[in-house]
Amino acid sequence: MKKTIVAALCMLALAACGQKKDTAGGKTLLQEKDFVTEIDGKQTALYTLTNAEGAVMQVTSYGARIVSLWVKDAEGGYKDVVLGYPTISDYLSGDKFAGPIVGRYGNRIAKGKFTLDGKQYGLTINDGENHLHGGSAGWWSKVWDTQGVQATGCGEQSISFSLLSPDGDQGYPGNVDVNVQYILTDDNSVVIKYTATTDAPTVINPTSHCYFNLHGTTDLSTDSHLLQINAHEFTLTDPALIPTGETASVEDTPMDFTAPTFIGERINADYEPLAYGKGYDHNFILDSTATVAAVVYEPQTGIKMSIITDQPALQFYSGNFMDGTSTGKYGNKYNYRSGIALEAQNYPDAPNHDAFPSAVLRPGQTYTQTTVYKFEVE
Numbered sequence: 001m002k003k004t005i006v007a008a009l010c011m012l013a014l015a016a017c018g019q020k021k022d023t024a025g026g027k028t029l030l031q032e033k034d035f036v037t038e039i040d041g042k043q044t045a046l047y048t049l050t051n052a053e054g055a056v057m058q059v060t061s062y063g064a065r066i067v068s069l070w071v072k073d074a075e076g077g078y079k080d081v082v083l084g085y086p087t088i089s090d091y092l093s094g095d096k097f098a099g100p101i102v103g104r105y106g107n108r109i110a111k112g113k114f115t116l117d118g119k120q121y122g123l124t125i126n127d128g129e130n131h132l133h134g135g136s137a138g139w140w141s142k143v144w145d146t147q148g149v150q151a152t153g154c155g156e157q158s159i160s161f162s163l164l165s166p167d168g169d170q171g172y173p174g175n176v177d178v179n180v181q182y183i184l185t186d187d188n189s190v191v192i193k194y195t196a197t198t199d200a201p202t203v204i205n206p207t208s209h210c211y212f213n214l215h216g217t218t219d220l221s222t223d224s225h226l227l228q229i230n231a232h233e234f235t236l237t238d239p240a241l242i243p244t245g246e247t248a249s250v251e252d253t254p255m256d257f258t259a260p261t262f263i264g265e266r267i268n269a270d271y272e273p274l275a276y277g278k279g280y281d282h283n284f285i286l287d288s289t290a291t292v293a294a295v296v297y298e299p300q301t302g303i304k305m306s307i308i309t310d311q312p313a314l315q316f317y318s319g320n321f322m323d324g325t326s327t328g329k330y331g332n333k334y335n336y337r338s339g340i341a342l343e344a345q346n347y348p349d350a351p352n353h354d355a356f357p358s359a360v361l362r363p364g365q366t367y368t369q370t371t372v373y374k375f376e377v378e
Contacts, residue, residue: 027056027070027078028330034087035060035067042143044088049184052155054078055375057184062088063100063140064161064180066210068329071188071375074302079216081303081375083339086329094326095334100140101180101194102133103206104165104172105359107283107315107348110242112171114351116201116360123171128240133209135170139163139178140209158183167200174200176361189374196367203359204367205346207311211319211339214298214305218328218338222319223264225340226297229257229314230290235283235347239276243349243356247285255282260297263318263340279320279337283313283348294342302377309344309371312357317341344371 035046044062055078056070067084084098085091091098112123112131124135133140144161152158158181165176176198183191194206213222234255236246250256254266254274267279274280286293286309293314297304307314319337326334350356361367 027080029056030058030068030086030329035062037088039143044143045146047146047149047159049149049157049159049182050155051157051184051188052186053188055184055188057182057190059159059182060088060091061144061146061161062091063142064144064163065091065098065100065140066182066190066208067091067099069190069210071303072377073216074377079214079301079303080329081212081214081216081305083211083213083218083332083334084329090328094328096140097133097209098328099210100208101161101206102209103139103178103204104134104170104176105131105203105205105351106133106207106209106343106345107205108132108242110349110352114203116173116203116351121171121173130240130242138170139165139206144180152183153186155186156184172202174198174202176202176204178206180206187374188376189372192369192371192373194367194369196361197363197365198361199363201360201362203351204361205350205359206369207315207343207345208371209341209343211341212296212305213339214296214301214303216301217330218332218335220300221264221335221337222340223262223267223337224298224300225263226260226299227257227263227294227316228260229284229294229316230287230292231284231314232258232287233285235285235313236273237276237282237348241276241281241348243283243347243353245353245355250284255284257284257294260295264337267318267337277317277320280316280318281320283315283345285313285347286311293344296340296342297378304376304378306374306376307342307344307371308374309369311344311346311369311371313345313347315341315343315345315348317343344369
């Protein structure tokens, strides 16, 4: 009898998802027709995932990117907490790192060079004299294959994107097959699962590059967010934000987020590492004993986001280069410090530092990563 009741409840939840409770709580969803175009002979598309709690996530095959994420606030309404654009054409002309999966290597590689098994490889240069987020035509610029939205449980939905990154792609060796699955769970978590294989030794470090604002509008700065990062060390960099190979303690510095701290509290402090990125743009080394990597909370909306990951580090970027010249969804401008990125990853430039965790993937191995962004209200 109990099994019959549980099955019936699951059927009702799935039916509710099928009816798309998208318009509840003032949600304004992006339109599928506005995300249809052809890039390099492949058609782009927009997909909508829902859960039994009323949360909605929209993703596009262009860059396998999250374009909107509606979660409940403390008043029972909904806020779209990721920055993005209303159409595919806006993504093609706007901030290329708004919401995609970046790779093969997220973050920076010095001078676009690394040596693997005695052979030096040269990568495309797209950040001064360095390589950033997979290069000038990285995974963020590709149209990924997908099988569409799938039901994964009682009200939960998922979607999987796959891509073949060919040997020589942006200078990287080996043919790499990568798969990224997004799951919108009924506890209001966005689960991102990565897998990748290669036919030749290569390096890999994919990550999600969403910009978050828990106000749900860029009219208000993310400096008001309370942030806790469970990291007692960070990697030191040169002025180009390339790691020197050294690490430093966060203690007694503006980098200390081991207790909840307003992002804007010390962001303008006279502290040399902050000057390099015009604020926070740093790799935090996660405590090995931490079960939660970071927690972000906005008192005004009551929205709390927790990040759980199996990666060794988290890059925190505080929107320092946003200048209001780019206009996103709902007429929101990318104003100064109006979005933060919290990227679960390996260390930047790890292929050039033997003391950093290895980023090498070899034939017969499978790269895996699971990162969770969990949303609650307080």
